[in-house]
Amino acid sequence: MSKKEWPLWEVFIRSKQGLNHKHVGSLRAADSTMAIENARDVYTRRSEGISIWVIESNNVFANDSSESDALFEPADSKIYRHPTFYDVPDGISHM
Amino acid sequence: MEKQKALYEYVLRLADDSLILGHRVSEWCGHGPILEEDIALTNLALDLIGQATSLLNYAGELEGKGRDGDALAFLRYEREYKNLLLVEQMNGDFGKTIMRQFLFDAFRKPLFEKLQHSTDQHLAAIAEKSLKETKYHLKHTSEWVIRLGDGTEESHIRIQESLDALWKYTNEIFYKDDVDSVLIAENIIPSSEEIKAEWTKTVNDVLEQATLTIPSNNWIQEGGRKGFHTEALGYLLAEMQYMQRAYPNMTW
Structure with missing residues (x-):
């Protein structure tokens, strides 16, 4: 009997009011159909969502964390990229 | 047989199928082959026990002797349980549990589809709610039967053995007596022939995809x-009833 592990899947759930799918965790499953069924059982049993996406974890590519300085720090000094220099007229809410 | 008594007996049969199978499946809690399936089986057990609660409470009303769902669930003797032999069978390995569930779901889905149009409003409402759960159970168990049957050499051998062991209990699914005749005449329940045709089709389709052979x-x-x-x-009853027998009327 082989002891090979099933592939890992990342699970994304969209809630009833949500506009986008959000990463909620990961699980193991033999294929995409079972991954969706497992996601249903593991991540939606308290009515967390109405739509499920799964993607095999080895298809997710991440940045190299050792390059974080070069990737992200340059943005820290560019405060003018935030639209915070405008005066919001009275009466405009939710800005 | 008068209608009310027939309906009580029929609802009790449905309820006991859910209750006993629900208890059996709940035995997997904490013992599933993988975390994901452990949760899936527990969800499934809870669905069945929920169905049993609605059905047993209704049976208690129909009986009219002041027994509620709890009394019917925990305080009857073995001979008073009317569930199919299929559902009380031991869990065995994961494949056997799945096969038992699949053979049962393939029957429950068409049954609830018909029962949601029952002339008995209460039964129709329970069927409508239970159907949604049962559709998922059947989908999940079908997927597993196909994967285990058409999987590795070992999984194929083992699930074929489960099918061989359980097959002798499947004929009882379509058991019919006075209870059924009275209710069919009143359009309260569908005929067992209708259900059997659908069950046979589902079972043949899935077993064929799973490369399994009907014994x-x-x-x-x-x-x-x-x-x-x-x-x-x-x-099973000894374990399930222990608390109520040892500490009558206890609640928590």
Whole structure:
């Protein structure tokens, strides 16, 4: 009997009011159909969502964390990229 | 047989199928082969026990002797349980649990589809709610039967053995007596022939995809609907009823 592990899947759930799918965790499953069924059982049993996406974890590519300085720090000094220099007229809410 | 008594008996049969199978599946809690399936089986058990609660409470009303769902669930003797022999069978390995569930779901889905149009409003409402759960159960167990049957050499051998072991209990699914005749005449329940045709189609389709073979041995065993059970039920009831027997009327 082989002891090979099933592939890992990342699970994304969209809630009833949500506009986008959000990463909620990961699980193991033999294929995409079972991954969706497992996601249903593991991540939606308290009515967390109405739509499920799964993607095999080895298809997710991440940045190299050792390059974080070069990737992200340059943005820290560019405060003018935030639209915070405008005066919001009275009466405009939710800005 | 008068209608009310027939309906009580029929609802009790449906309820006991859900209750006993729900208890069996709940035995997997904490023992599933993988975390994901452990949760899936527990969800499934809870669905079945929820169905049993609605059905047993309704049966209690129909009986009119002041027994509620809890009394019916925990304070009857073995011979008073009317579940199919199929559902009381031991869990065995994961494949056997899945096969038992699949053979049952393939029957429950078409049954609830028909029962949601029952002339009995209460039964129709329970069927409508339970159907949504049962559709998922059947989908999940079908997927597993196909994967285990058409999987590795070992999984194929083992689930074929489960099918061989359980097949003799499947004929009882379509057991029919006075209870059914009275209710069919009143359009409260569908005919067992209608359900059997759908069950056969589902089972043939899935087993074919799973490359499994229906046993040619046509020895059948039945008795559950009349209260005659296999040795498996007594042990289950002993565990399930222990608290109420040892501490009558206890709640938490």
